[in-house]
Structures are given as structure tokens and as C-alpha cells.
Amino acid sequence: MARKTYSEEFRRDAVELYRSTPGATVVGIAGDLGIMDSTLSAWLRTAGVQLHSRPGGRSGAPPDGEGPEQEVARLRARVSELEADARKLNSERDILRAAAKYFAGETRW
Template sequence: MLRDRERRGVAPTASRAGEAAPAGTGQPAPTADPDERIRQLEARVAELEASERKLATERDILRKAAKYFAGETNW
């Protein structure tokens, strides 16, 4: 189950209050500097927007392919 969460990019929840997430979970480490935190969050937003564009493109390609191949069948 932990591997599935890591593969999907979901950070595991801490088992005890105040316990930090393990390193390598994809989440930015909390910093005391608010400007650094803002930069980290802006970078994460840019990463997620790029991923969203890629997924939308892939979805559109698959829809077009499904439509094409549906028209190719001669039942």
C-alpha cells in the first residue's frame, strides 16, 4: 500500500502528531523563510500545471484514436 501511494505521488500521513513526513515523499521541506516557501509552492504549481497540460493532451489523443478506431469497425 505504501508503494502504491509513493507511485501515485501521495505522501504518507504521519503516524503520530508532530511527526514529519519521511524524506523523498515529493513534498517540499518546511522552511522558516516565507519567501522560500512561496518559491517552492510556485514551483510546485508550475509543475502541476505542466502535468495537467500533458494529461489533457494525452486524453485528447486517446479520444481521437478511439473515435477513429470506432469508425474502422465493420460489424
């Protein structure tokens, strides 16, 4: 397989895309751009970009300076956020079901 060369502008744009996308992963951005994740990782290291921690990642250690009380508060806030998302998704699903029933009744096959 031939080694591909990428323009400096493409490299800068790829690094900037990673920087500006919250929650982005190297694998996801690389896949979107059609490049190897190791290539993007090397460009990020060269640019001095801090890699995002994976959402839900299990590093085993709490964020810097976080005590047990702060961890509990952070986790409770996250649970509340996830419960709100679940409520929203459930209501959207119910709306789509009702719309599907309505439109199914409207068709005359």
C-alpha cells in the same frame, strides 16, 4: 494466524526498495511485497532509515530553514509543475479520444 518469518535477504531487499524509490510510502511498499506495514516500519527503524515525508502531507511546519519567501517560491514552482502535468494529461486524453473515434469508425460490426 501464524507468525511469518522472513529471510534477512528479503528484509534487506525490502529496506533497499523503500530507500531507492522516491515518493514511496511504507503502506505502498508493504502492500506490494505482501507484508504488514508495521513489519516494514520496524525493519526500516532497525536499519536506521529516515521515513519519506508524504507528498502533499500537512505537517504544518515548513521545511527546515525555509522562510516565507522560499516557501512562496517553492509553492509557485510546484504549481507550475502541476499545471504542466495537467496540460500533458489533457493532451494525452485528447489523443486517446481521437484514436478511439478513429478505430470505432474503422470497425464494421
